[in-house]
Amino acid sequence: MVRNTPNAADRHLIRVAAASGLELSAARLERWRAAGLIPRPGPDTLIRIGSARVYPLETAALVMGLLECAKRCRTVDDLVLLAFFNGVPVPAPPVRVALARTYFGSYLQQRDEEQTVLDSVPAQHREADPPEYNWAEVAAELDMARHRYAVRQMRANLKRRRDLATATRAELDERVRGVLIWLNAPALPTHDAVFMADLRSAMAFDAAPERSRAAWLLAALCHGQQRAERRETCGEERLATLLSVPDDDLTGLREQVSESLDAMWFMATEGRRRHYDIESAATARLAGGMLVEWVSARQVYPRGSRPAQVLVDSLRSLWLIAAETHGEGRAAFQRRTRRPGH
Incomplete structure (x- = not known):
């Protein structure tokens, strides 16, 4: 009282x-x-x-x-996260509570969205493909909706190719979706020449950077997961991992997340901005989600890894793979990237 x-x-x-x-x-x-x-x-x-x-x-x-x-805040959780990411010495226990409440609400919502997309695929198609491919299709579908600017860049880059110059938007979207499916799969099909050609074209590594920075960012985030050790997890395990983080480690994790946001912002703004300001409740929630994700994700990367370096290394790896690989051809690619009903 x-x-x-x-x-x-x-x-x-x-x-x-x-x-x-x-x-x-x-x-x-x-x-x-x-x-x-x-x-x-x-x-x-x-x-x-x-x-x-x-x-x-x-x-x-x-x-x-x-x-x-x-x-700039309406709730205590938003206040805690905004203060924490702006260096205010908030005690660790309420920070951990705010991180958990903010993250796991959106985590469950995201899982529901993924399940809805998966359920929309006819059962016979889901049963014909391995679970990893089905979930890659789900992730690609959601990426198409959530990352429209990156998709637009990929589509424009593909259309610059001579054999796709007259392709319709629907045809180009299918190519982009195929690229995103395999970026979200456990590994890239580097033996597939047609896919690799589409990946190289969509990324336009040899063109002006402003054409592709959003596409690079999305691809690097996806490819970073492919380069990590693959391990199953769940919400309960993520929560337990978060709760086990020592109080003193939260500050270091905050610095790593801020460093990663700066790297992504530099890429997304085509090199014009080097620092991402966490100055609203929405951006604090974004940073909080990244921190909780990294608490679990860092376990599948080499000890001492930082998310910003993972991002840069993933983009460099993607560029090298795209530059050096050749493969088997169109038929195999089309079989693996078919859409339900096609």
């Missing part, structure tokens, strides 16, 4: 906030205490200044940081 009258330590925090032009109420302080963001007043959390007992500078700085972030 919120106290009607703030105590002396709270009144001191309210005055400090007012001196910085920020409005702070006793009710808000109590809500933050209930969420574990700031400590309750006591012998171990207050210091004496003259005859008064007040919060130390560290707590005052924490409260000021929370107030700045609170202007």
Whole structure:
């Protein structure tokens, strides 16, 4: 229950906030205490200044940081994540709770979307292909919907090829879908000459970078998973892994995620921007999701790997594979990348 009258330590925090032009109420302080963001007043959390007992500078700085972030947030979880990714010294337990609640809500939603797409494929087609291929088709279908700019770049790059110059948009989309299916599969069919030709054309590694940076980013993210050790996981295991992360490691993980966002932003903006600002609740949720993903994903990469380096190495690997491989031909490619009903 919120106290009607703030105590002396709270009144001191309210005055400090007012001196910085920020409005702070006793009710808000109590809500933050209930969420574990700031400590309750006591012998171990207050210091004496003259005859008064007040919060130390560290707590005052924490409260000021929370107030700045609170202007852009509607929920406590959003506040915790935005403050955390902006360097506010939020205690680890509420950070871990906010990460879990934010990530696993979207995780379950994504799983439902994937299952819906999979269920839309006729049963006879699902049964004819291995599960890995079926899920690669699902991932490709969702990539087509979620990454429209990358798809548009791939489509435009393919159309520059002489034999595809008169292809319809539907035909080009099928080619893009075929590329995405195999980028989401356990491994690239490097022995398939037709697929590799489509991959090289869609990526346009030999053309101006602005034609393909979004496509490169999507392809590098997919190929990065192909280069990792393949291991099955589930939501329960991911949650257990997150909860086992030591408090001190959360800061290092935050730095790795920020570094990865900077690398992706540099690529997505065609080299114009080097730093990605996490300045809204939405971007904080994005960063939080990446952190939870990396907590599990880092187990299937060599020890000491960082997500930004994985991204760069994956793009370099993709370029080398596309430049060096040859393969078996159109018929095999068409058999493996057929769409249901085609």
